[in-house]
Amino acid sequence: MKIKAGLERIPGGMMVVPLLLAATLNTFAPNLLRIGNFTEALFVNGASTLIALFLLCTGAQINLKSFGVSLGKGATLLATKWIVGAAVGLIAYMFAGSDGLWLGLAPIAVIAAMTNSNGGLFVALVGQYGSKEDRAAYSLLALNDGPFLTMVALSIFGAMGFVNGMFSVQSFIAVLLPILVGMVLGNLDEDMRTFLDNGSAMLIPFFAFALGMGIDFGAIVEGGLTGILLGVLTVFVTGTAGYFLFKALGWNPIVGAAEGSTAGNAVATPAAIAAANASFAAYAELATVQVAASTVTTAILLPLYVAFLVKRLEKKGYQFKQGNITKVSG
Template identity: 75%
Template sequence: MKIKATLDRIPGGMMVVPLLLGATINTFLPGLLRIGNFTQALFVDSAGALIALFLLCAGAQISLTNVGSAAAKGATLLAVKWLVGAAVGLLAYVLAGTDGLFLGMVPLAIIAAMTNSNGGLYVAIVGQYGKADDKAAYSLLALNDGPFLTMVALTIFGAMGFVNGLFSIVSFVSVLLPIVVGIVLGNLDPDLRNWFARGSDMLIPFFAFALGMGIDFGAIIAGGLAGIAIGVMTTLFTGTVGYLVFRAIGWNPIVGSAEGSTAGNAVATPMAIAAANPVFQSVAQLATVQVAASTVTTAILLPLYVSFLVSRTDARRIETARDDEALDAAEAGTQAR
């Protein structure tokens, strides 16, 4: 059977197919692989560890000469994601009805979902279409985990004051450290850099499947059409703007679109905001289920949207990015000899 060849013919197939397969199993047969020991450890609980290992491998491909480009791309993605999410959220507040909702959507849910991103999906997409500094940019994107950027937006809107303690610098460092370890090892020994390079691509389908095992299609039903709409806006608005900004700068635009998602940790944001300010208590529960629906919707929609963008993007631009990475690896090998 030509399984790999078939997956390779599907844009993003090494990520999309395992992720959807995991989500299907988790929705209809959630206990099938949750039987403990090695089976559950690999197929259900491995996403965090495998993504961390992927980031270490990616970090090993970073030469000290291109750390700046990784930071520039990460900061650009972070800014685009926040600006788009905050702008749409502000518009929703302005146009909200007497019930505080905009077309059934909670403005708080819009901001929480659109300013947050699924790091696992970003890593999987960039692992297939990006290069080393694109992968390393993920370290900065950890800043949009949790309620911090949502609170920044609400503060600017004058809806609430800034509350200390809801954003931990330790969380940021915990994402950055595996990349730093990889950078150190790869720059100390080019042979290690080449060795780590062979392992990164193999990890993608495994952590994609594990990510799928955290997705329940039922969340879409609970969140209703409003939650689905937030997910669609998150993918189309933040993903498209990221694509256009990266293309305008001259970077790989597919990488710019890889931020068009909502992470599972965003589900806790409305309740965290409500705990900080009781003004939001009345909408926190509805916002929570809408963010959950957005999380599932974007997990399904973003890989498909990226596949569409790949088919519409000049293939030479993507191939150039990949060729640049291959050239960097070849130069490292030459220096080692």
């Protein structure tokens, strides 16, 4: 039975299939794998640990001579995601109706969903279609976790001032450390770099499954069509912006598109903002369910959109091989 070959025939299959399988299982039989011990630790709660190990393996492939490229790509991704998300949020505020909503969306939900990104999803997609330097760009993307960048946008719009304690330096370092450990090991010993390189691809389907066990399709129902709309906007607006910017800079455009998602931790952002400024309290509950629906929608839609973009590039004569994109024909 050719399981691996079958998965590889599906664009992004090593990530998409395990994620959707787990999401379906979590929606209809959520307690099936929540039986404790090794089973639950691996298949349900293992996403963070497996992603950390993936980042360590990825860090080992970083040559210090090329690390500046990774930082440049990470900064570009971070800035693009925030600028585009904040711009759409500003449009939402400018054209909101008398009920304070734009297309049924709470503007705070728009900013929270579109300026934040799912790091696990990014790592999985770039792990399949990106280079070692592309994967290392994740080291900067931890900055868009949580409500900090949402608050920056709101502050600029004059909606509220800065509030202390919304960004944790410790959390950022905690994300960065596995990459740094891997980078030290790989630069000290070429054999360690080769040894750890084998772990990168192998880990993708396992942490994709664990990510899927955190997705409940019921969130789409609860968030309604407006939450789905928010997810669609996040994928096609921020993802497409990243795609074309990376293409213009001569980088792998798929890496730019891979940022077009909403992270699960963004669900807590509206409540955090409302706690800091009571003027947002009236919209916090609606915004929370809309962001939750966007999280699920982008987790399903973004891999499919990336697969479409990959096929489009392949038809134009590009090929993806060993993490690099090259043009092989006219």
